Amino acid sequence: MNRMLTLSAALLLAAQGAAADTLLKLDARAAVPAPTTGHIKMGTAVSPKGQTLAVNNQYLLRDGQPWLPVMGEYHYSRAPASQWDAQLRLMKAAGIDVVASYVMWNHHQERPGAFDWKGNRDLRRFVLAAKAAGLDMVVRVGPWVHAEVRYGGIPDWVVDAMPTRGNDAEYLGHVEKLYAEIGRQIKGLLFKDGGPIVGVQLENEYNIRGAGRGEAHISALKALALKAGMDVPLYTVTGWDGTVYPSGEVIPVFGGYPDEPWATSDKELPAKETHAFRFDTRVSGDLGAQTKSHGMGTAETDKDKVPFFGAEYGPGLPAMYRRRTLVSPDDIASMLPVQIGSGVNLLGYYMFHGGRNAVGIGGTGLEESSLSGGYNDTPRINYDFQAPLGPDGQQREVLTKLRPYHYFLREHGSKLATMTVRQPERSPAKPTDLQTPRWSVRSNGESGFLFFNNHVRQYAMPAQLGVRFEVQLPGGVVTLPAKPVDLPNGAYFVWPFNLDLDGVKLRYATAQPVTRLDAGAQGIVHVFATTAGVPAEFALPEGLKVLAADGQLARIGTHNGRAVSVLLLTPEQLAQLSVLDIAGQRRLVFSDQQAWTADGKLQLRGVGVQPLRAAVFPALPKPSGAGVQVRQDGLLQRLEVASTGDAPTLQIKATRPAGNAPRVLKGGLAGAAVQPIPEAFATAASWSLKLPAQASAKDEDVLLELDIVGDIGRVFSGTTMLDDWYYNGQRWQIGLKQFALKPGAELKLTVLPLRADAPIYIDAAHRPTFAQGHTQVAELRGARLLPVRRAAITP
Incomplete structure (x- = not known):
């Protein structure tokens, strides 16, 4: 079912919160320079099959x-x-x-x-x-x-x-x-x-x-x-x-x-x-x-x-x-x-x-x-x-943020590669200018993409209030969105203009293009993602439409007798998305866990004891595999493989308190803090970490996750160091299978104390707070074993 808002509702939504009207202008009318060749001396660039x-x-x-x-x-x-x-x-x-x-x-x-x-x-x-x-x-x-x-x-x-x-x-x-x-x-x-x-x-x-x-x-x-x-x-x-x-x-x-x-x-x-x-x-x-x-x-x-x-x-x-x-x-x-x-x-x-x-x-x-x-x-x-x-x-979570851009480049990169960068009328003179809006356009004449960023690490950016963009093209002006919108601190996106969606001309969209699917009987599906806080406007030949991210296909036209539709994803859905070729067809796979293909099968892998779950569109023909449950939920085919048991238990015992760590010295080529000499680790606190007496044959791997606070952590098997870590606030994980440890093996964790006066940069959110009278810290806040489990689903 298609769910669309009327034009008047769209304009009302777009106008909400816009306290000012800021028209950001860019002139993209100049001719696109033709590429030049013959001056770069590379090697042989033809394969035996004639690929170039x-x-x-x-x-x-x-x-x-x-x-x-x-x-x-x-x-x-x-x-x-x-x-x-x-x-x-x-x-x-x-x-x-x-x-x-x-x-x-x-x-x-x-x-x-x-x-x-x-x-x-x-x-x-x-x-x-x-x-x-x-x-x-x-x-x-x-x-x-x-x-x-x-x-x-x-x-x-x-x-x-x-x-x-x-x-x-x-x-x-x-x-x-x-x-x-x-x-x-x-x-x-x-x-x-x-x-x-x-x-x-x-x-x-x-x-x-x-x-x-x-x-x-x-x-x-x-x-x-x-x-x-x-x-x-x-x-x-x-x-x-x-x-x-x-x-x-x-x-x-x-x-x-x-x-x-x-x-x-x-x-x-x-x-x-x-x-x-x-x-x-x-x-x-x-x-x-x-x-x-x-x-x-x-x-x-x-x-x-x-x-x-x-x-x-x-x-x-x-x-x-x-x-x-x-x-x-x-x-x-x-x-x-x-x-x-x-x-x-x-x-x-x-x-x-x-x-x-x-x-x-x-x-x-x-x-x-x-x-x-x-x-x-x-x-x-x-x-x-x-x-x-x-x-x-x-x-890592960052992967879920990067994948959509990769899929965008895989689908639209052949067009984008030929497009020239265009500079706005106003742009920051230097990176420390946090007031001037940051944006650009790449275009090849009439079509292109608008890029915007209002995120700078560790610096709050002012909200850009009441924003509209005006792009002057050889054939006229594109202005978007229909009414001014507020773009908050942290916003960043890519919006298209004059994009051909299989014969349907998209004048512009205030949503980010991701990929394209041939969904068989359901036609051609163009996948977009919403921009947080901005109504998803699609300026189409028949007028402006605001689409809802409701898990439904919104039909926008027909090409060669086939439906052309948009599937609009929320940020949460986008973070779960993988675009995979399965059974000879490009499909969307939504999962909080890892999804990929090998041996013609959909592979799912997760950390912990939760079931392995994925949702697929278009549906797999006949999904099967050990313990796989299948059900249809609207457009999505949902797959689930039940959990295989509890997490293994780790026995933890403190074995040595920390001594007084030596002062961190400055020196070396950088003239800054240098790592302590080996003898300094005599002051490290230590813990015994005993593995379970039996290992599960169902686990592909087991991650040892450590939550430490200190200067440097080290994990040993006997006197052999397996891994080490500079504390920075991130959880430290070690895959144990690669070390071929015996069931019941005992590992040793050592943590060198971090001194309060250490001239070391740690982000403020993670730098320890030293209580009065305490000049150093070496703590193990937590340790656990996380099973890594995998399932293969035959399509």
Whole structure:
């Protein structure tokens, strides 16, 4: 049943709360510049089946059609190989098109001699798993990768014996051997072979100038990559912090984070540029390069020659000892309208999947640390990064905010890629201007998308009252909405104008487009999501309609004899949405748990003892599986798999009180708080954590969840450290299956006290309050075991 409001009701709703009338104007009448080609020297870009991957100065083309993919970083050597298949499919289900991964040299050749490509270091197996999951891949070959790893990934024996990151003959000789090894690992898996590898990134954060460095070094690395057989459609370098590279030989990729864990301040930072639209430059502020720039980078002068690609837009942040920022899902998701609305034509994340550092020979830490000359101190093992998918595949809330944008790009990216960024009449002069409305338009003449953001991390934005947008196009003016609306602090969205919905011209909508379905007998369905506090207006050929998010299809027209409808989702429904191809058809799957496809089946996975539930549209033909219950509820087919029992019990016992922690010192390259020396951990409090005597065969994994307050937490099996954690207010979870612990095993948790006078930044909401007379804290507030359960449903 269709439920619509009348035009008069729509105008009444839109007018509510509008205390003023602010008309925000933008002129999009200028001609769209034609793309240029032939000046970027990439590799072979034709597959054995005749598929092509090309690039011009504006966007990618896949098989001749504009392509705007989403890329996510996942480090194979920081994750158990047994998890790769499922995790890569989870990334695909989340709307990721390309997986990127560093090859960390010291993970493969810690000592001179043979390389180690076995187990979690099996690059070839990882690439094959990416292909099986339907993902393309970019291999980031370094040799210096940063990645918060010791010496940026260059082995100690190289750093000790010769100059690095330049054209020193001895160094390049070893790099040549590294590249040859990588080339052998990925032989036959390149795009030109029908494989998934579409790109290679050379070096990282490279802004070093001088003889044998700068452009000459990147040219030398590219030549060595080609010699090793790495002939790919795309060669990239990172483009921030004054990068230098040979113009026309590589494409710069950019990034941005909503805070700077590498900063030295122990206070809140000014508003970041990642929440403000960019119209004149693609380069964000400080992204933590460990070398300093001494002039304008090539990326600035190359702006009109290469497309705007991203590789490191942070969907989370790393924990660094002196600065432990905990970002909110909205801090991250609000960056997306800004980056896309600033012209990004490849949305790349770092990290999309968390992990854990490899431990070196003899227990040597391979993490970045001030003790090994690094700029930052990072955990010995943990590399959680607050990523959308945690180190053990946990789904974080931020993922539910990002997925709709990925589905939007998958559906509308081919149009968006060709669209030019247009700047409003008024826009903030700098990121710290919190008063001027933040918005942009991308258009290709008559159609386009409007991007708006009123969220800035840690800063309240003024409500934009009585707002209407006016976009001047070659064929006339589009003004939306029908009546002024108030846009509150925290609002961010994408709205379309002059969008073709299968033959139905949508003049504009004050709702966000998500995806499109061919629902068979029910016709074509365009999925939109409401914008909080704004009536969902759809300006259609027959007039203005305000649609309700009532779980029904609202028919807006007919095309080639088939119904064309809109399905409008609430924010709550949008957070549950996955768009999956099941049984040869694109379907909507709504679940609070994880949903993806493997072996032709719908996979559901949840943490805890609650039943596994999902709702599907269009319905699966004949869903079946162990314990699956099926019922129809309006449009939705509801599936449920009953719980398999109670949560396992963890026995907790305090074993050692905390001593007096030593004062936190400042020093290192950053001149800021440095991680305590190993002897300091003698003052840590400790607890015994005893696992159940019997393990459930029905559990795919068991997460140990710890709620600690202190400085640094560590978990041991005997004297072997399994994981560590810098306290920042986030719950710490550890998947136990990877460690092959015996039933009834006893683990040890230690927590180093956090001193009240520690010059460490922790968000105000999570920084402990020290009672009078208490100068430190080391607490275990709670610990529990959470079973991870999975069900497969045959369609």
